Amino acid sequence: MAVAIAVRARLFARLRExxxxxxxxxxxxxxxxxxxxxDAVRRSHPGLPADRNAxxxxxxQEFVDWDAAVADGDEVAFIPPVSGGAHGAGVLFELxxxxxxxxxxxxxxxxxxxxxxxxxxxxxxxxxxxxSVTHLEYEAYAEMATAQMRKIAGEIxxxxxxxxxxxxxxxxxxxxxxxxxxxxxxxxxxxxxxxxCKWGIDRLKESVPIWKKEHAADGTYWIEGDEAKQxxx
Numbered sequence: 001m002a003v004a005i006a007v008r009a010r011l012f013a014r015l016r017e018x019x020x021x022x023x024x025x026x027x028x029x030x031x032x033x034x035x036x037x038x039d040a041v042r043r044s045h046p047g048l049p050a051d052r053n054a055x056x057x058x059x060x061q062e063f064v065d066w067d068a069a070v071a072d073g074d075e076v077a078f079i080p081p082v083s084g085g086a087h088g089a090g091v092l093f094e095l096x097x098x099x100x101x102x103x104x105x106x107x108x109x110x111x112x113x114x115x116x117x118x119x120x121x122x123x124x125x126x127x128x129x130x131x132s133v134t135h136l137e138y139e140a141y142a143e144m145a146t147a148q149m150r151k152i153a154g155e156i157x158x159x160x161x162x163x164x165x166x167x168x169x170x171x172x173x174x175x176x177x178x179x180x181x182x183x184x185x186x187x188x189x190x191x192x193x194x195x196x197c198k199w200g201i202d203r204l205k206e207s208v209p210i211w212k213k214e215h216a217a218d219g220t221y222w223i224e225g226d227e228a229k230q231x232x233x
Contacts, residue, residue: 003030005072009041011048012079013139013211014222015055019045028070034059035066037076048078054224056081058209061144077141079209080224092166093149095140095210100168105184109164114186116193120201122181124174128223131216136174141209145169148208152200156185160196163187167200169210180212 010023019041026040034057042048049055052066058077059068070076092108102121109117124136153165166184174180183204185197214221 004028005030005032005070007032007037007070007072008075009037010075010077010141011041012077012141012209013213014080014224015048015078018047018049020047021045030072032070033066034064034068034070034076037070038066038078041078054080058141058144061141061147063207077144077209079141080211080222091164092168093146093153094168095142095145095171096168097170097172100170100179100182102179102182102184105166105168105182106186108166109184109186111164111186113162113188114164115188116190117184117186118190118193118197119182119184120197121179122201124176124178124180126176128214128216131214131218133176134215134217135176136180136215137213138169138171138174138180139211139213140169140171142171145208145210149204152203152207155203156196156200159199160185160187160192163192163196165196165200167204169204169208171210 004027007026007028008023009026011019016022026037028036028040056079057064057066058079060075092105102119106117106119126133149167156163156165164186169181183197183201185193185200187193187196212223214223
């Protein structure tokens, strides 16, 4: 008799809305892959996209290829491409529904050896892709998002060993003019601080599982990579 395993499948952002659920338990034969988990979930929820290029997979909060093997008790998350883009040590990483304070992030990375602190603050604007935007909603795979932030800080430390890094991102509803993300980096010299901060926000937008939904006059749109996916007129 074939041995069965139970895997927890989770769905986020647009995929959650298309399936009408944020996750479910899936039973599969031993030796199954992440791809097999997605196929099983699609059989229950045919509204999910068949095109795997529109989906990324994470196994136990790490991005993986579709052929990665799964085991009993694993968690497999299926997520859209993240919202922002395509192609020392971390000291503070957080997701929060509260307003962000850039000065707090700068204080976190400040120390006597820091000759420069560079901070990037992303702010909600009133237009996007030719549409007037009324407000945004941000959703995150929280456990994985903070882990990815820590990884980015580790990557920064490899390139700029004396850097200290702090990152924070909002979730929930944001109004026009509100900060959505803050990255702050301190280093002994300004050139390194500027370069490390730019590299950090670019990597965050590329790899941290956070998505935004734009609310506009003609409907709502999930922003994934370089594309907008309309979800309501």
